[in-house]
Amino acid sequence: MGLIGDLARKLFGGGSIPDRSNGGDGADGGAREAGGSVKPARGRHKGDEGLYFYVRLTQTGEVVEIRLIPRQELVPDYKNGGYFSRKVITGPRTLGRADAIFRFDEKRRFSGAEINGGELVEGTEAAE
Secondary structure (H helix, E strand, O other): OOHHHHHHHHHHOOOOOOOOOOOOOOOOOOOEEEOOOOOOEOOOOOOOOOEEEEEEEOOOOOEEEEEEOHHHHOEEOOOOOOEEEEEEEEOOOOOOEEEEEEEEOOOOOEEEEEEEOEEEEOHHHHOO
16 A cells, blocks of 8 residues: 555554444444443533543553533434533543533533543543
């Protein structure tokens, strides 16, 4: 394929393009539903309106911290009601990737997430 193609394959793995026609990441056939017992962490200091989520990337196992500001980043979901925010997550150390949709109810409370290429974990797992 060439020098650039070989380098890209070494960095990102594989050589084929995953089938995403069913909405999945090509590995497990679809998005993973998350939410349930995993709750976002609140802002770290006074005035921080961010919600912090932690996603373990399926490809590499790296845990990535995601900061979402509900007042600025939520989009109305006219089809299902409530709000959502879409994030492309890239691991800073391994460059592993996941796509996530975080869902919120009408009062902007976190209700769940769909993550292709990762899963929500507790913040304590990020410290390990």
